[in-house]
Amino acid sequence: MSKKSTTKLDLVSLVKGYKDSFPFYQVLAPSGEIVHSDLEPKLSDEELSTLMKRLVWARTYDKRVTLLNRQGALGNYAPGGGQEASQIATQYALGEKDFFAGTYRDLAPLILHGLPLEKAFLWYKGHMKGNEYPEDLQAYAPQVIVGGHITHAMGVAFGMKKRNKKSIVLSLSGDGATSQGDFYEGINFAGAYQVPYVAVVQNNGYGISVPVEQQTAAETLAQKAVAAGIPGIRVDGMDPLAMYAAVSTAREHALAGKGPVVIEALTYRFGPHTMSDDPTRYRLAEELGEWEQKDPLVRMRTYLSNKGLWTEEQEKEVEESCKQEIKDAVAAIGQVDKQKVSDFLKNMYEVSPQNIQEQIAEYEAREMKENG
Template sequence: MKHVLESVESQFEMFQILNEDGKIVNKDDMPDLSDDELRELMKRMVYTRVLDQRSIALNRQGRLGFYAPTAGQEASQLGSHFALEKEDYILPGYRDVPQLIWHGLPLYQAFLFSKGHFHGNQMPEGMNALPPQIIIGAQYVQAAGVGLGLKMRGKKSVAITYTGDGGTSQGDFYEGMNFAGAYGANNIFIVQNNGFAISVPREKQTAAKTLAQKAIAAGIEGIQVDGMDVLAVYAATKYARERAIAGEGPMLIETMTYRYGPHTMSGDDPTRYRSQDLDSEWEKKDPLVRFRKFLESKKLWTEEDENQVIEQAKEDIKEAIKKADQYPKQKVTDLISNMFETLPQNLQEQMEEYKAKESK
């Protein structure tokens, strides 16, 4: 059976449109995006890179709590989101806050999520998304349920979910895809393969040559995409969405990407498990640099354009963190009342106890 395995794995070649120099290497699959849409995609990537830099600084100042850096994964995150519609549902992992922001989550609420405030998990009315999932891979099972619900209601929309390469080692990953495949649910499953599950290299998690090939066991299509190429990620996600709403079932997309920072700001030190040579290799593939070169060659992007986005992002972040800092502090009674519609006896007693404490 070795030749069967090798023949299957050899078919998963990485899909790419722009090379590292920002030149088109795959004209046939170039997405039909207008000049304005291309510029908008670049704006979002630059804005999100600034947001990541400022969020790291705010975390170090003690003004934010939990934070998972996103630099390096902008093409994977924003390219996939750009292919979605407002009616689509996002079921994110904890690193996928940028997609929520561009889907409609106010920036100050994203900061409240980081602070652990319950309002940071309350999606605005009309925004189709669930709060970021902290349990690794659990959102895959949830997404399968949402995707099936959309199909049963005849909706022309999808449920998209994300996890990292480490998430593919979880049972929920397989269960969610298998369920969605069996029922032909309206799903897009994205694995953002940044090479390390916290500190464990991908090659130590699985003997599989690619993560995309794991789609075969669920009977669905799978593709490996250059996750540093925003146009390739967009094109693959758009294709997956069109298939799903046409009733052709879910799809798995593996994006080959890299996180430049630590796994989270909660004590991870990537220098202990990643080499400087590896970091340097991936820095040459920076999704912002690659897309910037492409746009500049088309006379669609200038240094002035980029500086304007950077300044706007800084101003928005300044206002949002100020609002988050001034937001009413979360109380124990808020936690208790948010857990149950009707409180059991033991929590009723605790509610009265903490109401008395908080009134002092």
């Protein structure tokens, strides 16, 4: 700035008023009507029905696993009800060889990506076998550390680029992840090397109990991508068609060698953060009621019913099938051997040092004595 200039520098305008620069993309209104036909994905009737089946399956899964948690059959659970569009429609847009990296709340899309249901339940119980994945499964185990998987996902995408693979990496995270250093480091590296990576941030309004506006002064989470020199967009995270369209477009962008994309999905979790959380301490019932009017299953059900592609009988069939799958998985994990301390020690090193070998021998002797 010239020394003779009398223009005052408005610092506030440098960071405020940019929300409109990141428009809100929506295809399907809460009423079930198409509001932006130009953004509507080109899905066949069969593909639309399949997407709906997956949404219903995920909602049923969420309700049943919540019940299993209350019964003490599974460990602590992070409900995903309400976020089916940002989870399931997102995964539905991926290719078979694309890599998926999710959080502790994203087990449903991980299962639909190929994780055996039995493995998911073993993971909930903290069993080592819950992390033993089939070799052809393109996915990481659910990340519990907030934002910890962003750099890992970026690393896989970097490897894909180096090997000229025609696939991408997609990560799901919550809004809280964008307040972590891992997020910035991951997207900055991804942007610098233009890797095939799509980071979907599920902005459900709260990082556990902390509102987004208390986590960051940024007006949107999408704008955080700008600092890394990559595109950032905002999408109706309660709209399955908008999420599918956004992720499909971002995937094509990444596959074309144009680099990563950040998608902020504005969504809401109907239940608590986890089953040990009480959301009534920080959320009003009126707020929950307003978001329930935007339910992704309701709008998709209305949309498909009007097209003659969905019936109540189809929905019940999916629900009953999911319940049976869960029943079978619970029975299966009951047959898995209980974990032993000696096994934990054996898994600690590829080649155990002397002190660990001694501990293994000690615990094996104890375990043999206890088992008669």
